[in-house]
Amino acid sequence: MTMTAGLTRARLLPVAALALMLALLSVAAPARAFEDRHAHVVLDAATGAILSAHKPNHPRYPASLTKMMTVLMLFRALDAGALTPDTPIPISGTAAAANPVKLGLAPGSSITVADAIPALIARSANDVAVAVAEALGGTEAAFAEAMTRVAREDLGMTQTTFRNASGLPDDAHVSSARDMARLAQVLWRNHADRFGVFATRTFQYNGGALPTYNPLLARYDGADGLKTGFTCAAGYNLAGTALRDGRRVIAVVMGAGTSAERNSTITALMDEGFTRLAEATSGEGGPALTLADLTVPRPLRGLTAPDVEGCGGTYAGGWGIALGTTGSLNKARWMARTAQDQYGGKAITVPVGSGGLLKHTAYVVSLSPGQARSICARRQQAGQYCVVRSPRMMWAAQQAAQRLRRAMD
Template identity: 45%
Template sequence: MQGSIGRRWRGRWFVLAAALAASLGASSARADRMASIVVDAGTGQVIQQVDATRIWHPASLTKLMTIYLAFTALESGQISVDEALLVSPTAAAQPETKLGLREGKTITVAQAIKAVIVRSANDAAVLLGERIAGTEDAFAIMMTLKARELGMTRTVFHNATGLPDDGQVTTARDMAILARALMTDFPERYPIFASTSLQWGGRTLTTYNGLLSAYQGADGLKTGFTCASGYNLVGSALREGRRLIGVVLGGRSSGERNGEMARLLDSGFHTPVLPSFPELTAMPDGDNQDAPRQLSSAECSTLPSASLEGGTGKLPGWAVIFGAFADQAKARNTVDQARKALQAVLKHGQPAIIRRQQEGTYRWAALVVGLGQDEAKAACRKMQADGGYCLALNPDVLNSPSALWR
């Protein structure tokens, strides 16, 4: 009898494995561009993974560690949820995405935490880091030390936000470890990751995490995007008492990223966890000399322009424009060359190629968006001093349909 049951189980597993293999084969084109992992949160076992130890830029997934350390500070009594945080010049000067906190104003710890989770607010993240560690640099050291303590062996943090930094790297495996730690170490605080909106400045601000409304059982955690990283997502879902954690790094759009996450979670929920599946913490490290995987210049320049996080149709921050061209490739090349020439002053931002229509013909505007005011003006001063064209655009002009640059 037991042998019969065993044969039937093995047969079912074979069919399931074949179906899973077919599903993975159909998505091979996506997998070539993305790293991913799916983990059973209860057992800590890895259900499936693709390039899970490959080095990647985390973008705003970085903020998961910012929140982990904020939760730690709350638990220890170092800070309290009602404590008013005084907005520093550094926090106020952060580029998009942000709440728009003004220097000298205040925000509570609870509001700052929710703003980081729901709106990926860079200003709120920096403010939390400064409160906990004194400076953002000191906080970044704390973040990396905590990562090592948790078993995140290939992660290095250089800031509290995930804004571009060549040395700030992670892996899908490491992000899964962090997500699971947030669940297991702070079970009473974890539900905040399911928040879909917050109230601020008399407005209702909705989450950038579209998975929360699009996938049954989804209740966290965090999205991220920079030009170097592509679209990243750490997600979790609970179905029939079973929780899975998924990580997708390097999507070319929020839709592709969310679709891949849904596919992976669906497959995971249909895959029983076997004793032979590896533990998350037992996965091999890989080669620590791997270079971070980045989107190519062509991929980066053709990303949706308003996509630092939500794809809302609004271009983020200040911008610099280097001209408009009849040829899209020329516009893209102009942005690439300008970024190289200005690398000493352009530390942030993403390329944006915007199509304009003038008297029945199309031209392509070449911009870098997502900058702070000082950075945008410094870039144009240098470009103009070198004999090139550059115009700094404030957020209102950047997003005005009637602006001359349009």
Template identity: 40%
Template sequence: MPLIRFLPTGRRLALVATLAAALIAPVAASAGPYLVFDARTGEVLAENRSFDPWYPASLTKLMTIYVTLRALSAGEVTLETPVVMTAHAAKEPPSKMGFKPGAAVSVDTALKILVVKSANDVAMALGETVGGGEAGFVARMNAEAARLGMVGTRFANPNGLPDPAQFTTARDYALLARALIRDYPGTYDLFRITGLSLGGKVIKTHNNLLERYPGADGMKTGFICSSGFNVVASASRGGRRLVAVVLGERTAKEREEHTAELLETAFSAGSGLFGGATLDRLRPTVTPPVLPADLKPQVCGRRDVGETADGAGPTAAAELPARSYLVPRFKVMDPVPIAMLAPAGGVPLAAAGAVPDALPPLPKARPRVAGAGESVDPAGAAVPLAPGGSKG
């Protein structure tokens, strides 16, 4: 491609990205938005319509978690701070824990429930606890989105329930995923949890990639009828961590298969096919639409399948790749015990003999955020808080 070097820089990068996508895109890849990138360098390895607006569904909870981690690092709350179920939070529709108003869990337990169960009631209660109310927390979510450069994102609630004013892009969620890995490396085990145990009941994750794709190590799924099946998925192999953001799959099975195929192809392709383009330098090759696509007729039709059932939904035949990169289910870890707080005084039941939660103390947020063309190694050591400070 000798003539490419005579094009202006912007057009050259766009052309290289287009050619690279044609070279490495899987044959059966979804027509919906996706983006695969290297978590350490931010290099883009595969991309399709990543600037198109989309409904985030329960991927919204990744920003809820990020805002909470920021509050923990600032000492505004601790891992033991009670998250009390308000009447407003208890009314949120499924997926939910179904706790009665007045019931409480710790911030630590709430974070785990958000990742594994994707409970809308707990997400709302956590937002109210951290933000002083839903509106205050949503304002924080949008402020963090702006700070991270998520220019195509707007949040309207902490849990991802349908709202026409809440939308994002695959590229923006790649920025958020990288920030979670970069700014809080000591808490990343949170996203690896495959199950919780509470009162003898086991709650399983909706992220089946954790137990079906070798190397998968996080992060979060999401579904509403209008968005289809979304996922942010991370996998590590040979010293590299890649992250795939996949939006708009028609079934949970298709989401898993296409995400595994994208990751496998990106691991095999190496780097450099996009001319070294990074998340910060990536630009749309075509003008994105103004409004998010609404997949409800195609995904749900006339059936009432529930708007937030991350792991459930339609059972229509998926357009699956000829080769699957998923393996038979294997065990990653035992369910993590969680506990309710005592009704009075906020004393954890763990203090009375129950097994305590296993999430390690959270580190401080890194004071410096990488700029354009820079990178921060997500494997950097966690920085403990000073004595007397927040355990966040």
């Protein structure tokens, strides 16, 4: 795209101000995946012996695998007598406004603990996750701090930091395949009386039958849990477990590029895991490593996000929504951050040349296609401006911003 002829130095803001504003593109950049995308751990649930591992310690975004920890916190509260299965969990306005996926619970309503647990596991309900966080921690931020403390101090998940109860995008919300495998093992070993809820195939709620998002339960022989996860920055994640001939395998796959890749990878890994278990039983193979041996930290290297199905590969921030264009950078920032607080995602502003003047477009990015369309539909119904932008469109907008910067050099 050629620059407007009237776009001159005399009519634009000073170069220094433009450079500062352009820096926002990196300061407020959306969450990005680390390294190359694939990481996994497969272990013998009973002994913790590692059956297979690839980049087990490398930082990854857990996405909704986070909700396994949220459920663990509920289990601990039940064990302590702080809650009962019939305890109602109130739905605040904040919880009701959580970014999809969610049950769509209304502010002022409630959900019992007994229903909240399968809602988190089978339906990955973000509104329920926020409500649980507020019920147990007062605020979601305080609950996330408690999650992190329990994960590190009690479970040995030393590479994990939680910033929310759902796994929605946050640059600092990270874990590893090793830590997620450890969490899955603790859920099975320490909460055997409640672990059956992870095998929920259909969540019965308010007269409706809501199917699970976990594909393993119907497609893999012996599968009986755990949890899926997805964001554009994380890719497709899955923690799964299966029992065959009295032996249990736990597998965690993180950062797959498509749901099909995730599913085929974890099933192949679990097949291999059962084969290695059989070899170990017969006396074949060498001494086994355990999760405790996988403690060498790996440095973070922020690279472009993986080529994730539904998110595009050239732009690291997934799908976005355009909220409007204004001549005031502060107003654009406010528009983006207000929408981020309401819907989730990541707030950014992008400079544009318009009629020879410098303006700023407010966006929320790091969304899935469904999230972007749902948010815009709601905003448009309320009479608010909103346009869905694909990853390619967002990439093009940032390329135009770079051309604008070069024109001012």
